[in-house]
Amino acid sequence: MAKRKRFQVRFHLGKGPNFMCWQVTDRANSYVDYYPPSIVSLELTKCTLRNSVPTAMKIFNGQNKTVCAWVECDMIDVHYRRDPNFTQPNIKNMDKYKYNPRKHFHWFTKRNRNADDKDLHKMFTNNRALYGQVSKVST
Numbered sequence: 001m002a003k004r005k006r007f008q009v010r011f012h013l014g015k016g017p018n019f020m021c022w023q024v025t026d027r028a029n030s031y032v033d034y035y036p037p038s039i040v041s042l043e044l045t046k047c048t049l050r051n052s053v054p055t056a057m058k059i060f061n062g063q064n065k066t067v068c069a070w071v072e073c074d075m076i077d078v079h080y081r082r083d084p085n086f087t088q089p090n091i092k093n094m095d096k097y098k099y100n101p102r103k104h105f106h107w108f109t110k111r112n113r114n115a116d117d118k119d120l121h122k123m124f125t126n127n128r129a130l131y132g133q134v135s136k137v138s139t
Contacts, residue, residue: 005072009044011128013065022125024076037127039081041089044123046074047132049097049107051116056105069099069107071123071130089124094131097123 004027012023018034022042025032035042048071055068079086095109107115120132 005046005048005074007044007073007076008070009042009073009076010067010070020128035078037125040125041079041081041086042123042125043077043079043089044071044073044075045077045121047120047123048072049115049118049120051099051105051107053105053116056101059101060103060105065101068101073123089126089131091124091126091131094124094133097130097132 006026006028008025008027010023012018012021012034021034021036022040023032023034024042049069050072051069055066059065059068095111097107097109097115098104099107104113106113107118109115112118118132122133124131
């Protein structure tokens with residue numbers, strides 16, 4: 001069985017002050033923090049896309065939305081856009097990963113209809129979007 005990754009990241013859609021923020025859960029310390037996408041860019045390392053297909057299928061078929069997808073990762077770096085040293089991540093050659101259980105019940109890209117459980121070396125948030133770089137293959 002694969003080792004459980006330390007962090008869980010998802011987009012928070014629950015009502016309240018953290019609506020439409022990136023929610024980061026540190027499982028090792030049972031700590032949750034929220035980051036407005038207009039203020040930060042998150043850099044995630046050693047990531048896996050996760051999804052609860054049974055829950056997503058219920059939403060796809062018309063039930064109310066609930067948590068059903070997230071990114072697990074080993075490391076997170078928070079980059080504040082107002083920091084003088086901030087540089088926008090170069091997402092030009094990365095895939096944009098999307099999740100909307102009303103349209104698809106899997107993570108997807110324009111090239112991949114089902115990206116569930118996909119491992120990615122790096123992922124970056126750019127406002128509300130999530131971009132990924134596939135793990136490098138060892139030779």
